Amino acid sequence: MPHSKNRITLPPMAPGNGRSITWHRFGKAGARPKAYLQAAIHANELPGVMALHHLMPMLADADRRGRVRGEIVVVPAVNPIGLAQLAGNNHLGRYDFLGRENFNRNWPELSGAVAGLVGPRLGRDAAQNVAWIRSAARTALAAMRPANELQALRVAAMKLSVDADIVLDLHCDLEAVLHLFISRSDWPGAAQALAADLGAAATLYNDPFPESLTFSGVNGALWARLARRFPAARIPQACLSATVEYRSQHEVSHALGHADARNLYRFLVRRGVIAGRAGALPRLKAQATPMGAMDVGYAPRTGMLVYHLPKGARVRKGMPVCEIVDPADARGPKARTQVVARTDGILFSRKPDGRLAWPGAVLFRIAGARLLAHRKGMSGLDD
Numbered sequence: 001m002p003h004s005k006n007r008i009t010l011p012p013m014a015p016g017n018g019r020s021i022t023w024h025r026f027g028k029a030g031a032r033p034k035a036y037l038q039a040a041i042h043a044n045e046l047p048g049v050m051a052l053h054h055l056m057p058m059l060a061d062a063d064r065r066g067r068v069r070g071e072i073v074v075v076p077a078v079n080p081i082g083l084a085q086l087a088g089n090n091h092l093g094r095y096d097f098l099g100r101e102n103f104n105r106n107w108p109e110l111s112g113a114v115a116g117l118v119g120p121r122l123g124r125d126a127a128q129n130v131a132w133i134r135s136a137a138r139t140a141l142a143a144m145r146p147a148n149e150l151q152a153l154r155v156a157a158m159k160l161s162v163d164a165d166i167v168l169d170l171h172c173d174l175e176a177v178l179h180l181f182i183s184r185s186d187w188p189g190a191a192q193a194l195a196a197d198l199g200a201a202a203t204l205y206n207d208p209f210p211e212s213l214t215f216s217g218v219n220g221a222l223w224a225r226l227a228r229r230f231p232a233a234r235i236p237q238a239c240l241s242a243t244v245e246y247r248s249q250h251e252v253s254h255a256l257g258h259a260d261a262r263n264l265y266r267f268l269v270r271r272g273v274i275a276g277r278a279g280a281l282p283r284l285k286a287q288a289t290p291m292g293a294m295d296v297g298y299a300p301r302t303g304m305l306v307y308h309l310p311k312g313a314r315v316r317k318g319m320p321v322c323e324i325v326d327p328a329d330a331r332g333p334k335a336r337t338q339v340v341a342r343t344d345g346i347l348f349s350r351k352p353d354g355r356l357a358w359p360g361a362v363l364f365r366i367a368g369a370r371l372l373a374h375r376k377g378m379s380g381l382d383d
């Protein structure tokens with residue numbers, strides 16, 4: 001089946017305005033396994049767009065040669081609302097202007113609707129349960145009547161992703177090494193292969209899913225929520241859903257995009273979506289660690305931010321990671337407030353130097369191995 005380019009029209013929010021989402025299908029609709037890849041739901045995060053820019057011609061070529069066994073849906077820039085957020089010579093793209101919510105929150109949580117449609121039928125046949133759940137999820141989405149453009153965007157993306165075996169939501173951070181957010185249910189297994197193939201320097205798992213309704217969260221959590229709701233039924237984790245953080249916002253180049261596309265392609269071969277031999281799994285750079293062991297550094301005050309350590313650095317508990325400089329204080333070094341690591345681990349995310357800090361602002365994240373008392377009850381993605 002040839003590659004097809006498709007368009008979803010969103011309802012306009014003002015006269016004379018109208019936006020659309022472009023998506024691509026490679027392989028045959030309904031073929032398995034199905035992979036869904038999207039980028040830039042945070043519309044100012046473009047490294048994933050560059051990876052998909054390089055991946056799509058590879059997929060089209062594989063499709064022409066009859067190598068795509070399953071179905072691959074690619075949405076290279078899923079958020080035209082955020083793409084249009086130009087203000088004061090800046091592109092924003094992370095929060096909706098209308099409702100002020102993070103674009104990667106409040107995605108449809110379908111487990112209740114699915115339970116209502118097929119709950120009593122779920123039994124001991126795992127494959128049959130998967131088919132019923134996917135069908136019910138599609139029915140639930142088809143019944144939704146989105147009230148505005150953003151809701152229509154969310155429902156449209158979910159219609160393309162909800163029955164996939166693999167969902168990859170491509171993001172990036174401000175200043176970071178490549179890292180993944182996954183569910184513990186997928187580790188080691190498919191998520192470990194993903195981490196190795198993509199070269200993740202850190203992988204953080206929710207156990208089993210984030211409470212906040214992120215895109216990759218709701219796609220993966222549907223299965224875990226239903227398994228929890230129907231303990232007597234055999235409900236597998238039928239979707240590997242992950243958030244891929246492609247390094248830093250400014251790290252967009254053809255060299256990186258091409259390498260990332262090759263890695264994604266190899267992973268799709270490894271999972272049987274594309275025919276071929278994936279070869280030996282690359283060496284895993286880091287074991288997965290729990291979200292509850294992730295230290296998050298918050299700014300205790302306002303001032304000018306400067307870091308002591310580069311992204312990816314291995315840190316020890318107590319080590320100063322960055323400092324906040326009070327511009328009004330004339331006492332030199334005494335004007336600087338240190339923010340220290342509260343765990344041993346990998347400094348996988350930070351901000352660029354020279355930003356303004358404000359009380360409560362996130363300054364860095366460290367992937368540690370031991371659960372942290374101060375992180376208790378703070379599950380969920382920060383992205």
Ligand SMILES: [Zn+2]
Pocket residue numbers: 042045104171172383
């Ligand atoms: Zn993001």
